[in-house]
Amino acid sequence: MRDKVIIFAKKIIFGLRLGIVWQLLDAVKFELEKRSLQIRAGLMPGLPADRHGNNQLKKELLLFYGKDEPYQSFAGSELKDLPFLREGEVRFKIIKENLGIKGGTLLDIGANLGYFCHKFEEEGFECYAVEENKMLCYFIEKLKKVSGRSFKVICRSIFDYKKNQKLVFDAVLALSVFHHFLKSKENYFKLIELLKRIKAREFFFEPHLPQEFKGKTFYKNYTPEQFVDFIMENSCFKKVELIGESEGGRPIFKFSEK
Structure with a gap:
């Protein structure tokens, strides 16, 4: 009985560790994807992303969606010229x-x-x-x-x-x-x-x-x-x-x- 409890506990610990590893990998993947997108859109090194204004945001959105259109329309007037798939x-x-x-x-x-x-x-x-x-x-x-x-x-x-x-x-x-x-x-x-x-x-x-x-x-x-x-x-x-x-x-x- 004691051995079964130990085995069960080890499985739980392994599962928790595996879950943490996947979360970390997912976070790293997101950071790499985000940074790549920012650079391709013209983000200048050393300058915060929010200092580049709406043009930077437009470029990032267009690069992210590629040939597809964004699913939703945009509520802000600054981006209303961008195409979209679904009217909101x-x-x-x-x-x-x-x-x-x-x-x-x-x-x-x-x-x-x-x-x-x-x-x-x-x-x-x-x-x-x-x-x-x-x-x-x-x-x-x-x-x-x-x-x-x-x-x-x-x-x-x-x-x-x-x-x-x-x-x-x-x-x-x-x-x-x-x-x-x-x-x-x-x-x-x-x-x-x-x-x-x-x-x-x-x-x-x-x-x-x-x-x-x-x-x-x-x-x-x-x-x-x-x-x-x-x-x-x-x-x-x-x-x-x-x-x-x-x-x-x-x-x-x-x-x-x-």
Whole structure:
């Protein structure tokens, strides 16, 4: 029995050490990628990155995305000339017009470049941007500084944010992000646990359209209606309504406690 306990303890210690090593390697990779991007964009040695102004930021964004367009539009006027893939203003207006609260805390799950935190901070909300991609977090912080915003950036997976605790916010946004969690069995069940942890007065959800991902492998590939039923079954929400459509026909739903 004692030997089994020792073996089990060694496995735990090994796992913890391995996890720390992976975290360190990930941090080093991010720093190298960031520095390479800054230099390619013309950052002068010895001069802080924020002293190069918006032109440096534009160059870094364009280099980071390469031939692709940034997914989100930009809230600040300084970067509105850059191309983007998804229009944010339409979705922002739909949500704003259907908000039953005038302020409080707002969580944006999968914040990307932080567009919605910029916009809702203007409306008086205390915003929290959760984004797992470290390079996107780097850009969120830079865009936040350029615009003089104060919202909080949480650079980690939403599954690890306040783990094993309730996520208590006045409003929560999950816009075109949850379908990524349907691709594997592991993340599907993590999503169920996440939904059980969310405690919000209002929850705004934009699902994907299954036909957009033909040929892709999903553990579950819900229609918007099936996704809504799934959320209702696994969350605290009692009411749901369709409040509009974003560009491309993706529906936007509002869930509420009452």
